């Protein structure tokens with residue numbers, strides 16, 4: 424078993440003042456520890472984007488109509504979305520899995536799978552968004568995707584999401600799992616104005632109240648009642664990645680809500696996580712703090728779709744190369 428001390432010793436033997444590559448060294452050490460090697464690999468790598476719709480959109484909580492989910496699925500698959508472009512730039516294989524959008528089924532391919540649990544969740548403002556069975560089914564699909572990706576050789580995994588209305592679900596999850604006031608975890612999402620925002624606050628507050636007054640103490644059921652199919656699938660994806668000791672790069676607010684579900688249901692999952700960035704959505708830093716993850720970037724991004732995770736892939740490449748390719752003081756003949 425390669426321990427942190429041995430990894431640190433190797434890092435300190437490389438031709439640089441100890442610690443001078445700052446957080447790049449932290450990333451390098453994490454890759455080495457998770458992969459149990461001093462020559463970590465960052466390719467091939469895979470991002471899986473999970474898509475689904477949200478019944479709560481009928482409450483007027485998003486600046487966009489639910490139909491945009493379907494249009495963006497098509498856009499992602501035809502290469503025009505930010506995630507598609509960044510996946511190409513960073514040479515990351517992208518697959519989209521529709522776990523519950525309002526779309527008509529399309530033909531499955533290597534890059535697309537349609538396995539809709541339902542045509543969108545139920546409206547969480549009025550009733551539980553999904554049953555515990557649907558939650559477990561969604562998680563299972565995520566697990567299958569992580570397992571297949573690793574089986575196909577992926578050394579690094581990332582997940583992302585597409586689902587109009589999903590910041591409302593993520594806000595509910597954050598308030599419950601971090602036990603913080605609702606105002607700390609609600610933001611404009613994909614561009615809510617003040618009117619939409621105040622409706623969103625009302626909806627989240629009433630869903631939280633319902634859970635707090637009606638919960639039978641089953642945490643998975645509480646989570647399911649405000650979750651999205653894509654969020655549950657990402658949680659399953661992260662749990663399986665951790666089980667398989669595979670490094671996963673976490674994206675924005677919604678992905679991090681799923682990451683916290685993973686940590687709650689499978690303790691220690693966070694040890695395999697790298698937080699790519701801190702989103703402009705206010706709840707994101709609350710979730711990162713709870714997970715004790717320090718994001719690599721703080722670039723005011725607020726898109727989701729896996730874009731933050733994709734953006735940092737070259738940083739992981741650099742960390743791996745530093746570890747595997749730099750000369751040591753001894754090999755370079757430099758006396759310390």
Ligand SMILES: Cc1cc2ncn([C@H]3O[C@H](COP(=O)(O)O)[C@@H](O)[C@H]3O)c2cc1C
Nearest residue numbers: 485584585586587588589590612613727728
């Ligand atoms: C064109 C477009 C592309 C996106 N890609 C990701 N999102 C992001 O915004 C949505 C969540 O925000 P809200 O909860 O406010 O609806 C999700 O689909 C998320 O992936 C997008 C949103 C839009 C409009």
Ligand SMILES: O=C(O)c1cccnc1
Nearest residue numbers: 675676677702725726727
């Ligand atoms: O940070 C995110 O994941 C995010 C923020 C706003 C809208 N959609 C996603």
